[in-house]
Amino acid sequence: MTEQPIVAIRGLHKSYGEREVLKGIDLDVHAGEVVCIIGPSGSGKSTLLRCVNQLETTTSGSINVLGEETTDDDVDIDALRTRVGMVFQQFNLFSNMTVLKNCTVAQRKVLGRSEAEAKEVALKNLEHVGLADRANAHPNQLSGGQQQRVAIARALSMNPDIMLFDEPTSALDPELVGDVLKVMRELAEDGMTMMVVTHEMAFARDVADRVIFMDDGVIVEEGPAAEVINAPTQERTQQFLKRVLDPTHTGE
Ligand SMILES: Nc1ncnc2c1ncn2[C@@H]1O[C@H](COP(=O)(O)OP(=O)(O)O)[C@@H](O)[C@H]1O
Ligand SMILES: [Mg+2]
Numbered sequence: 609m610t611e612q613p614i615v616a617i618r619g620l621h622k623s624y625g626e627r628e629v630l631k632g633i634d635l636d637v638h639a640g641e642v643v644c645i646i647g648p649s650g651s652g653k654s655t656l657l658r659c660v661n662q663l664e665t666t667t668s669g670s671i672n673v674l675g676e677e678t679t680d681d682d683v684d685i686d687a688l689r690t691r692v693g694m695v696f697q698q699f700n701l702f703s704n705m706t707v708l709k710n711c712t713v714a715q716r717k718v719l720g721r722s723e724a725e726a727k728e729v730a731l732k733n734l735e736h737v738g739l740a741d742r743a744n745a746h747p748n749q750l751s752g753g754q755q756q757r758v759a760i761a762r763a764l765s766m767n768p769d770i771m772l773f774d775e776p777t778s779a780l781d782p783e784l785v786g787d788v789l790k791v792m793r794e795l796a797e798d799g800m801t802m803m804v805v806t807h808e809m810a811f812a813r814d815v816a817d818r819v820i821f822m823d824d825g826v827i828v829e830e831g832p833a834a835e836v837i838n839a840p841t842q843e844r845t846q847q848f849l850k851r852v853l854d855p856t857h858t859g860e
Contacts, residue, residue: 613638614638616636617636620656621668630655642817653805662678692769697775707739715766730762736761773806812833821842
């Protein structure tokens with residue numbers, strides 16, 4: 609692909625004190641691409657997403673997001689961050705605000721949209737995630753799956769160029785996982801660029817254009833979903849997949 613990537617990561621290292629948790633990551637994500645990141649707990653997946661979204665400073669290397677070097681001193685991090693949507697394992701909704709308000713507040717404050725426009729955009733996105741009829745509810749009146757769909761609608765309401773998902777279904781009861789994955793699948797089909805950290809292997813296999821397997825701060829293996837998940841070449845990937853795909857194994 610010749611088109612400029614949405615995200616281009618080169619030689620990324622990240623340490624917390626003495627502990628190096630990202631040990632040289634190189635990764636491009638192109639427009640419309642869905643990249644799923646898998647790997648054991650502690651391998652650096654969340655740190656990688658947090659670096660892309662500028663929630664963490666990098667130790668060395670570069671991250672280019674939408675053509676801007678995020679490590680440049682004069683980069684407008686707030687402006688950049690509005691173009692990168694993020695959905696966390698814990699939904700982080702504002703509990704004292706209605707669903708609608710959760711989806712309009714940043715549009716108003718950060719993008720300066722009028723109340724009417726912010727509402728229109730929010731309702732359109734709530735409609736997308738199947739929750740327009742709960743616009744006036746408060747988060748505690750919703751199931752975890754519904755709250756996560758609100759968090760997705762909230763992120764989409766900022767019109768991001770890329771969406772980052774960090775284990776969006778890991779905190780949900782099993783029967784609620786499907787609805788959230790369905791929304792994410794539709795988003796992918798609509799052409800959204802996505803980086804998704806997930807343990808949902810069926811989702812990764814079906815939806816991802818590319819799967820990245822991380823272990824101990826490095827990308828061990830990457831490629832088309834069918835190859836990495838069905839026929840991994842690296843021993844560490846094989847061991848990990850055996851553990852997560854074995855239904856008798858409850859860890860990870
Ligand atoms: N703020 C932090 N301070 C110190 N160590 C951290 C911090 N955040 C993460 N780590 C460590 O970095 C490593 C990678 O963490 P993380 O990116 O959360 O992994 P993953 O998401 O793959 O489980 C872990 O060993 C974790 O303990
Ligand atoms: Mg994590």
